[in-house]
Amino acid sequence: MPRTLLFACDLSAENRAAFARAIRLAVDNGARLDVLHVLDPHLPHQALRDLESAVVAEMERMMLDLREDYALPAPETLIQTVTGAPYAEIIREAHERDADLIVLGAHRKRGQPELVGGTTLARVLRGAPCPVLSASHPANQDWQDVLVPVDFSLACRHTLRQTLKRFPEARLTLLHAWDIPGEQELGSDSGYARWRDREVERLRQQLEQEVESVMAELGDVPELELELEQGDPGEVLLDRLRHQPPDLLALSSHAQLGRHGHLTQRLLAEPHCDLMVCRAW
Structure with missing residues (x-):
């Protein structure tokens, strides 16, 4: 059927x-x-x-x-x-x-x-x-670059799975942004810098394990790139869309990114690319 x-x-x-x-x-x-x-x-x-x-x-x-x-x-x-x-x-x-x-x-x-x-x-x-x-973009514009904001939630995992299933030929960029506590107060401290670097590496390893788990469920997957950026997640994403827009952004319907809360309304009011919103389960 x-x-x-x-x-x-x-x-x-x-x-x-x-x-x-x-x-x-x-x-x-x-x-x-x-x-x-x-x-x-x-x-x-x-x-x-x-x-x-x-x-x-x-x-x-x-x-x-x-x-x-x-x-x-x-x-x-x-x-x-x-x-x-x-x-x-x-x-x-x-x-x-x-x-x-x-x-x-x-x-x-x-x-x-x-x-x-x-x-x-x-x-x-x-x-x-x-x-x-x-x-809103012309239908003859292929979705070659797909951006997926990722965290450790089940909602995000479901969105990633949906994206991998629907766009097996696309280049997927997985973007994870975070705020590191103490950066403003301790950013120049060498001990803090070493701790921050360890935390970033730990985050990368966790995300890679999450991605590999989903990939194992689906079999063949497209090219993937994982990017980590420091900053408010909502602002990191909006800045990325303004300066390096993908062809398609895939987002969970329950996305709560950063201090601005629900991001979808801002994305709809400032559309830099086509947008796919997936339910959270």
């Missing part, structure tokens, strides 16, 4: 890149692509019926245009509309269809993290039963 990719289409111009990416993913993975648009349930019944036909026709036209633009074959496709609250219907449909992945466009409130929390994208990221991909 083929896997199902669920693409939530809002018919906007900004949504086109995500639509094209969803088509390509479905083709590349031999999956069925379910295209969904959520209508306002408070419209009059006749208006809903007329609007449904127009929306389905527009989604079919967009899909044909994108396939021609990117020279993509036609995957098995199901195009539908439903009524209700967009985020709730997307989550419900993902459950009912046993979706392997939800694809959404990047939200349009860039540079405004305080406005992101209540958006459809942010709510779907919090409640989805499967990984959610927020795509």
